């Protein structure tokens with residue numbers, strides 16, 4: 173359904189998307205996961221024909237995104253990151269206008285607009301001005317817009333951004349219900365999001381694909397390294413002793429203040445070194461006034477993954 177080969181985008185000499193290649197098969201729900209600035213939106217804009225690639229190529233539903241952008245747009249329901257909604261139109265009026273632009277008319281149009289308003293739970297605000305709606309409602313109007321012409325492929329840029337937990341669940345259920353008639357590529361910077369709905373995940377960081385995997389495998393990897401922070405007093409080769417603990421990949425002293433040493437430990441997957449560390453401190457007569465485990469941010473994980481997979 174989507175075939176991407178060496179797709180690259182440079183903005184004023186800076187590379188936002190760097191030789192990205194991947195495929196999405198019909199009926200799949202694929203998550204595009206990466207921290208802010210990773211290149212998700214840029215890739216999606218190229219796939220929907222809104223900006224041209226600098227190099228490389230992509231086809232959507234068999235159409236070239238650059239040379240056949242009209243056919244591409246017909247095949248795709250695109251929900252951009254900043255949905256350019258007409259704020260002085262009413263919801264139903266807006267969706268009718270959009271449906272008409274996408275080639276629907278008459279009773280088919282009326283019926284379909286009613287249907288997508290129900291699917292996206294916006295029927296109760298159909299007469300409200302879009303400009304007066306909450307972010308959650310606006311997101312769902314944008315989703316209804318993406319769905320209105322029953323495109324085989326949906327490209328959704330952070331579709332649950334700005335929604336509350338109840339609305340997030342509604343959108344997830346809706347996306348699942350669209351399977352298998354629709355193929356979906358959705359972007360997110362939230363790991364739980366891909367676990368909840370996706371069959372497969374593409375991880376992108378600094379414009380490059382870092383991993384392609386199932387959500388299960390990915391979660392296992394992402395729980396990989398954690399960070400333990402210690403404030404302690406102690407003599408001897410503290411760093412070497414800490415690094416000798418099973419599971420500790422690296423110990424670094426970040427600073428020292430009034431005799432207290434601030435040390436960070438990078439810890440392997442599925443290891444919690446805090447108990448062993450407390451035992452060691454007892455034996456070595458170290459004083460510990462803080463011991464804190466910090467699960468890594470998505471950004472940390474990406475950096476870590478990139479470092480641990482040379483050549484990727």
Ligand SMILES: Nc1ncnc2c1ncn2[C@@H]1O[C@H](COP(=O)(O)OP(=O)(O)O)[C@@H](O)[C@H]1O
Nearest residue numbers: 183187188206207208209210211212213214215
């Ligand atoms: N129109 C633009 N002009 C210049 N740089 C841009 C533009 N859009 C995005 N960028 C840059 O490209 C990189 C990727 O951005 P983006 O695709 O929006 O990432 P994401 O959607 O993953 O947060 C970022 O460094 C961003 O600052």
Ligand SMILES: [Mg+2]
Nearest residue numbers: 212213214253
């Ligand atoms: Mg984005």
